[in-house]
Amino acid sequence: MSDLKVSKISNGTVIDHISPGKGLVVMSLLGLDGSSKRTTSLLMNVESSKMERKDILKVEDRKLKEEEVMSVSVLAPEATVNIIDNQSVVEKKLVELPEKIEGVLECPNPHCVTNTDEPLDVSFEIIDKKPVMLKCGYCERKFTTQELDI
């Protein structure tokens, strides 16, 4: 990995082994749109011994919370999450599909009450893992990750 164009970070989170091309959606899922003022680097199509090509996302000074790690799994089930503290990896997590994802995804059903002005968080239940199927906790519709359009 000596040819990496982005240097190591000292504090924060590195999400590794994201399927090539999925890095951008993982970014948007985590709300990393530039307004957070954190240095974020996305490497796309990096050579990988494990999976030929992969994306890597590095977020400085932000340690992903458990539910955020889990939500990454919906988009990038093979990703690994490394929490970095003082230049060293203090925690290495394999993402794992949770039973529920709250507050991060939006419901694609235009008639869903979550798409009105009501004050509520969308929650999805994972009803199938292969392929991933999610069910909106409000309108009860079922979606694949493609249909979730993230």
Place this chain on the structure above:
Amino acid sequence: MKKNLISINDLERSDIESFLSTASEVEKLTKRKASDILPGCILSTLFLEPSTRTRLSFEAAMQRLGGTTINLASEVSSVQKGENITDTGKVVAGYTDICVVRSPYEGTARMLTEKTKVPIINGGDGANQHPTQTLLDLFTIKKEFGSIDGLKIGMMGDLKYGRTVHSLAEALDNYSVEIRLISPDETKMPEHIVKEVGVEEETNKMKIKDLDVLYTTRIQKERFPDKQEYERVKDVFVLDEERVKEMKKDAILMHPLPRIDEIKPEGDKLPQARYFEQAKNGVPARMGIILELLGVEVNV
């Protein structure tokens, strides 16, 4: 015991059975005795879109139990003045002991269960659920045959978009019944429901002679991109006197109403016709639902 009635998918067989048995017990009471059960109780109906029959049926149910009702009608609703449904729901439900919500937005009733303290009944949320209709359908079947298990049940017409038949199929999945789906290829039941509920047979022929229950729904013209195609299929699935007579003598013919011309009026007098009875059953079925959710037992 359930506190809210939001979706058929939340219910196990035992939940369904308690709703149905409370309904059947309350139906046995004299009017006078029934009206002694909930005096002083108020039911609110929060209707963000009109559905006169559903509302009237709930009002009749609550009043038969001796309670009263207050209604927030869609045309005067504060929601139209910019207040959100959550706030309106909190206020209206807060005036009363139990609240029925009808909304074009799917998930509205579920949302209100998180925002209010009183039991919430889903009176229909868009294309999603209308669980009190499903319970009254099951109540009608059970009243007729004593038991739902072992029956041959056909569903006919618009099985693609019909919320009523989707819910009924899902509810029947709790029972050991034989389900036959009868529809033109254009309005077949969505595959995910067919898989989920275990259907014995799908056909585009009107195969109804051996059924115990035929549940038919209207095929809506708007659903067909090709109007000629609609004209062709709509007559294949019309039930006239002759067709109904083909059914078993003790079979029943159901329809959620309103019907347009999928069942000819001449069929109404035949022994199988049960759709007006079914509509009427909405009142005891909803009485049972109200009592179950309020945790009130019926003492016969």
